[in-house]
Amino acid sequence: MGELIKCENLAFSYEDVDVIKNLSFTVSEGDYLCIVGENGSGKSTLTKGLLGLKTPDSGSISLEQGLTKKEIGYLPQQTPAQKDFPASVFEVVLSGRLNSRGLRPFYSRADKMIAHDNIRKLGIEELMTRSYRDLSGGQQQRVLLARALCAGKKLLFLDEPVTGLDPIVTEEMYRLIEELNKKDNITIVMVSHDIVSAVRYATHVLHLNFEKSFFGTTEEYMKSPLGQYFFG
Amino acid sequence: MLNELIEMFSNDFMVRALIGGTLVSLCASLLGVSLVLKRYSMIGDGLSHVGFGALAVASAVGSAAPLQIAIPIVVISAFFLLRLSENSKVKGDAAIALISTGALAIGITAASVSGLNTDINSYLFGSIIAMDKNDVIFCSVLSVIIIILYVFFYNKIFAVTFDESFAKATGTKAGIYNMIIAFLTALTIVVGMKMMGSMLISSLIIFPAVISMRVCSRFKTVIITSALVSVLCFIVGLVSSYSYSLPTGASIVIVNMIALILAVIIGHFTMKKNKHDRRKNN
Numbered sequence: 001m002g003e004l005i006k007c008e009n010l011a012f013s014y015e016d017v018d019v020i021k022n023l024s025f026t027v028s029e030g031d032y033l034c035i036v037g038e039n040g041s042g043k044s045t046l047t048k049g050l051l052g053l054k055t056p057d058s059g060s061i062s063l064e065q066g067l068t069k070k071e072i073g074y075l076p077q078q079t080p081a082q083k084d085f086p087a088s089v090f091e092v093v094l095s096g097r098l099n100s101r102g103l104r105p106f107y108s109r110a111d112k113m114i115a116h117d118n119i120r121k122l123g124i125e126e127l128m129t130r131s132y133r134d135l136s137g138g139q140q141q142r143v144l145l146a147r148a149l150c151a152g153k154k155l156l157f158l159d160e161p162v163t164g165l166d167p168i169v170t171e172e173m174y175r176l177i178e179e180l181n182k183k184d185n186i187t188i189v190m191v192s193h194d195i196v197s198a199v200r201y202a203t204h205v206l207h208l209n210f211e212k213s214f215f216g217t218t219e220e221y222m223k224s225p226l227g228q229y230f231f232g
Numbered sequence: 233m234l235n236e237l238i239e240m241f242s243n244d245f246m247v248r249a250l251i252g253g254t255l256v257s258l259c260a261s262l263l264g265v266s267l268v269l270k271r272y273s274m275i276g277d278g279l280s281h282v283g284f285g286a287l288a289v290a291s292a293v294g295s296a297a298p299l300q301i302a303i304p305i306v307v308i309s310a311f312f313l314l315r316l317s318e319n320s321k322v323k324g325d326a327a328i329a330l331i332s333t334g335a336l337a338i339g340i341t342a343a344s345v346s347g348l349n350t351d352i353n354s355y356l357f358g359s360i361i362a363m364d365k366n367d368v369i370f371c372s373v374l375s376v377i378i379i380i381l382y383v384f385f386y387n388k389i390f391a392v393t394f395d396e397s398f399a400k401a402t403g404t405k406a407g408i409y410n411m412i413i414a415f416l417t418a419l420t421i422v423v424g425m426k427m428m429g430s431m432l433i434s435s436l437i438i439f440p441a442v443i444s445m446r447v448c449s450r451f452k453t454v455i456i457t458s459a460l461v462s463v464l465c466f467i468v469g470l471v472s473s474y475s476y477s478l479p480t481g482a483s484i485v486i487v488n489m490i491a492l493i494l495a496v497i498i499g500h501f502t503m504k505k506n507k508h509d510r511r512k513n514n
Contacts, residue, residue: 051401074401081271085394087451095391099402105384131449144398151402 009059037208073148096150138169261462284430285335292346358429358481446499
């Protein structure tokens, strides 16, 4: 169980206001880390930092064990423009292979096979030729998850994966993520504001709370003052 | 009918208009799909006004090659408008309106002071005889470049258009592709402006994309349909403009409008079917 991501003494500011200070945590292989926190606690800033879209003011984020950015799959929050985007499910999933193409302009047969495999894995074969915009919210999330798996199968980074989904579909989504973590041994990092249900599936919790952030296993979290506040 | 067409295209200026316009329509429609889907349609509109301002000022100061002066100005504005739209979503559209009306005002003032009032009309609303031999050569080179870049970067353009944050996070340099699209759009607008007029050139970018999105549900078919619709509407518009002595740019836009109405009707029925399918699946 080696470490995959190691963050030490991170500090981020947003529009000249410090949002994250002195934050250290690690993500190891097979972990299911849930990052929670109130609005404004720096979840999106940290997300950008972990994805390499924002450099920390101080401290370091290092990818260990030869993990490269190309092995990280990412499930971003949906944008309004995407909801009515005219693209077939297969086109969307296949676009996850782009990062492994480099400058080569077209997808290979192997890329298409990987896309097919992930479509099968997430049980959306019958949607394959359908248009993304005609799908329900839960189906769209599955498509984006399949795309994320095409991009990287070592670590999945999920940003608010259940926002806007109804309770039943939300539960299905959590189960699916748990299965990917347990069965396929994919390391999960999930950002969520839905503390109570997100933490149920996680092995580790990072609760961002300005000066007094918490990082530890879910068990430890339940006993901590922050965890007690929500679960006590 | 056939004789009429033969007679029509025995005029050199009509042949030039046909070649140049077809190529510009083709390029505009390819770029338009990305711009419309990324909610950047207004950039195209803003650029055409900047283009008018630059052309008018350049002619007013007596430049021999106003087009060559307008191109760098419009390209720089394209990068600037792109920045604005990326950084502040809400203020972006207001900023575009400020820039386009500002450029328009400068252009009109420059033209009026220097007494260019006859040219003003053709810059604003276009003219069928505007394309000269150099313009056609320039159009051909430009469209070959655009089509090659588009095919080569097709998968990247799709990824960046569909989901910029995913593309960035997984290591695609989205910024560069946005800039390529903005750069090519600026070139297309300046070249097409002479025929279409700066008031109407952005229709070539927006209409075909919106039309094809109504009836197609895959990205690839959207692109291909958009290109076909754009060229077809251009040719129909050009021919009717010549036959009935109508303003060229305006007739092309009207043909596009008719195509859009048809697409909305067709789309209405096919969409209904898809929605029905979706309910069945849930």
